[in-house]
Amino acid sequence: MAWLRAVPGVRALTGYRREWLSKDVVAGIALTTLLVPQGMAYAELAGLPPITGLYTTILCLLGYAVCGPSRILVLGPDSSLGPMIAATVLPLIAADGDPRRAVALASMLGLMVAGIMILASVARLGFIADLISKPTMIGYMNGLALTILIGQLPKLLGFKVDADNLVGECAGLVRKLADGATVPAAAAVGVSGLVLILLLERLLPKVPAVLAMVALAILAASVLDLHEHGVGLVGPLPEGFPPFTVPDVRVDDLVPLLAGALGIAVVSLADTISNSSAFAARTGQEVRGNQEMAGVGAANLAAGLFQGFPVSASGSRTAVAERTGAKTQLTGVVGAVLIVLMLVLVPGLFRNLPQPALAAVVIAASLSLADIPGAVRLWRQRRTEFLLCVAAFVGVALLGVLPGIAIAVGLSVLNVFRRAWWPYNTVLGRVPGLEGYHDIRSYPGADSLPGLVIYRFDAPLIFANAKSFRDEVRQLAGTDPRPRWIVVAAEPMTDVDTTAADVLHDLDTALAVRHVRLVFAELKDPVRRKIEAYGLTRTFDPDRFFPTVEAAVTAFSRSTGAEWAVGSDTRPLDPR
Known part of the structure; x- marks a missing residue:
């Protein structure tokens, strides 16, 4: 049984203190108010049905609680991974657009990310998280923020734009606006929801801004019958616990999925290591990169087997858990159980949630990804690293999210080689x-x-x-x-x-x-x-x-x- 005691979740359970229970439960309840709307919003960002975001959230929280070394790190669907998942999956379903095929491909993507993480953990390749330097990561995230913002604006305003890249999306957005395609009711919901989130986060940081906006949006949709005014709604969600499913994909899909999985694994690991390091410094924990890879791998494995998609650590959700007194991963378990209860007992709770409100959630998250002051600081402090930042930004904006991460990693590695080739x-x-x-x-x-x-x-x-x-x-x-x-x-x-x-x-x-x-x-x-x-x-x-x-x-x-x-x-x- 010595191997069982080596499992982080079992080890944490044997050392659990009774006085922590109330704090973990309260923190889990508070965390759930953020997990549900963000999970649904980030699923749609990835081009998947909203329910898959909840399935993913449930299983990744349970998987990381068992195998993750951090006491309070919270994993889940992430705004930085959503565009990468969409860029990998959507081209493979372009011919038929079948949502079930999209879910199967995304689940297989999660399993591939899990396999990469677990193998890298066994091989002790935790240093892979350092493959992206901070300047290139700033440029990548700024490009990602712009891509998400432009991609979600049509949804915020009540219409759709069909385009394959950022330039096409910008052109389509301008054309639709010029043609008067904006749905006034949808725009009112989306813009006011975005403004409300930003104001509450700035003026009343202790108030769950996303939950407050979602609740008001559902109330407005119910009272004002917004669906009749052209506002798209989420609709009823499937009832019950997500079913165990082995993804059924074609053999010729595996190569493009693997390429996407490699990029997602690098970004997910970099996010996880940076977030775990930041929160571990506050709690006195030691960050173990190889164990973190195993924990993230287990979370992705669990999600991929239950119709989920790849996940990463979330700084905002971990901060909520920390502020509300979380002591252990039981906080995440409480959140997962509450989401299951919601799907079993009140599956229609979010049926009247307006789609523009979900777009507002995603756009607010994209704004937090951007680091304009960081880019300005690079310009002032070191122009060569600023140029790396700009190159990564341009790569994401013009070539796409997956080529952008390849460019970011490539530029980081080349910068190391440059310093070795021509040292001082x-x-x-x-x-x-x-x-x-x-x-x-x-x-x-x-x-x-x-x-x-x-x-x-x-x-x-x-x-x-x-x-x-x-x-x-x-x-x-x-x-x-x-x-x-x-x-x-x-x-x-x-x-x-x-x-x-x-x-x-x-x-x-x-x-x-x-x-x-x-x-x-x-x-x-x-x-x-x-x-x-x-x-x-x-x-x-x-x-x-x-x-x-x-x-x-x-x-x-x-x-x-x-x-x-x-x-x-x-x-x-x-x-x-």
């Missing part, structure tokens, strides 16, 4: 009044020792940058007057691979012809052992390695009799 490098000098040796770009008046160049290369020396290192050292060796020693301040070099070792061998041979000696200072022991394993010590004698830069400078001074001079002609290398 500089010449060091001695500054009066400061210990050690310092960058002569920061201290242009630094002293230098005639015949000696101290060169620092701020990166591991690997295949991608070895030739850049070689070229910079050759440039230094070719200055006038020619240096006799080039001391590599190697403390930042955390690695030397075999390609770089071969480059070092050839570089040393070429420098020897010019009577320039290449030596190393502060080289880490593990890197030194690699150099020895490569056989480089046959070229580089032990007396070419010094424990400190100061030791290398002292050795050069003793060997040549050189003394410090002020105002050397040595110039810093061009920054990359």
